[in-house]
Amino acid sequence: MTDFHIRYGGEVARALQDGRPVVALESTIVSHGLPRPDNLRVAREIEQAVRDGGAVPATIGMVGGQLVAGLDDAELTRLATADGVAKLSVRDLAVAAATGADGATTVAATSAVAAAAGIGVFATGGLGGVHREAAQTFDESADLTTLARTPIAVVCAGVKSILDVGATLERLETLGVGVVGYRSRRFPGFFVTDGGFDLDWSVDTPEQVAAVLAARAEQGVHGGGLIVANPLPETEQLDRDLHDRTLAEGLALMAAEGVTGKAVTPFLLAHFHSATEGASLAVNVRIILRNADLAARIAVAASRRPATAAA
Template identity: 85%
Template sequence: MTDLHIRYGTEVTDALRDGHPVVALESTIVSHGLPRPDNLRVARQIEQAVREAGAVPATIGMVAGELVVGLDDPRLTRLATVDGVAKLSVRDLAVAAATGADGATTVAATSAVAAAAGIGVFATGGLGGVHREAAQSFDESADLVTLARTPITVVCAGVKSILDVGATLERLETLGVGVIGYRTRRFPGFYLTDGGFDLDWSVDSPEQVADVLAAREQHGVHHGGLIVANPLPADEQLDPELHDRTLADGLARLERDGVTGKAVTPYLLAHFHSATEGASLAVNVRIILRNAELAARIAVAAAARRAGA
């Protein structure tokens, strides 16, 4: 499966052709979310978690201006190790392609490309959302609007706890993006098991998620994405007191240093990594590995349901 605009990895091409389960994975976590050399090792572990759960991983990124669905190991290594890899949201894809850039796709870009490629399930760590003080800055992640118009199921640990979680949930409701908890009625807070807000819906198995996806198709009235919120077990979360202290200090530093816009999230995540002496990074890795496994199980259940139908 190759066209003039997107290159597909061989494994992904075969899986899509044969109706086998595929899980999309972002590359921003590889290029910008994790420090070297851990980033490449973890990227390979994420793909392996998908494979072990029965699905084909499709890590998405751009190499020398070519958008790739299913990066092979040399391309994945390039995005993990070279300098100057651009962070690509949906609006950046065309410019980056035309200029021959190397780029790592965000949640928004990965969702859009995966849906265009016919991949229905995507695993990430935490979503972007409404930033604190957004009433003054109007700072809101493109993830939200993209999910409102992209038919994809995103498995995540809620939104990053450095954001305004309540406002993000309100925006998701306004935008018509469905949110269901996986074995929980509380919205997770990325590093934290409980983000502080209730959810209306919960499911207990990948098969139930597949049933939800099938019902959406049968009704034909959905227009956007579905979020499956998968919290960390309480004994695997970042210590809540450490989290709150680190966040308060990070927000103060943010204001002191005048950091705004898309630089806010990487700034705060780097502060968490430093201030917690790597504990937040370990939690981040646990999050994405658990989400990759669950996304694969959902993709397997959905493929089995389609085959049965």
């Protein structure tokens, strides 16, 4: 009989048992988000950033139909180098497990699996969100609805500017997902520091984020996620003029070629990579490394609080 339970990597299992800080990481960025062979190197760098911040990395994925919280290096290599690795959102997990698939988990799936595995902090690059023209297409990432019901803190650089940022923030408010800026009252735009929208709340330290998580747990009135929006410093963002020009060109090209649905995001990201001659990819890597570091420090701060408060 196949075991469909979540399997824990040895280091992650020991850390959770001992109450040490753990940070969840997604695997879609490894299999689908970064080009080979850089993807495997960057995946290892992301895990090292978590370690350097004092926490244990738990990269989540599926190997041979088995969900794993804490892929070992051989499993990480498999998902980074194999062809045909499925991109798994929450709805895909059961089917992929039953069919014995190799799969990389999206932000939504990683959040859900991490929470089920007892991991309360997750680092990623950027969230999915509401797509442009969603009023006609109803195209909205499962990240948003998943976070509405999943008790996890997600450290990210906002959402990519190829999405409808304002509509995404409206949906997060409707869904009851908390959003705090890290040392900023402006919502970041992934490649760029400022996504163009104000935030109601900001925090200045990992300890303040841990206090928010503790208050949520103690109050017991909200079971959803918390987004910690961590903007790039202006000196590290993609050149703003280059960004705006590339986005406008990409949107026009997408419309001319009739690209719609799931193909929109990879099409526009590929255009960014090509048109900026790799500059956007370098920014992408800086984002995830910074978020991994901050998530580790939040997990450490949360682990130092009383056990009932840090849950």
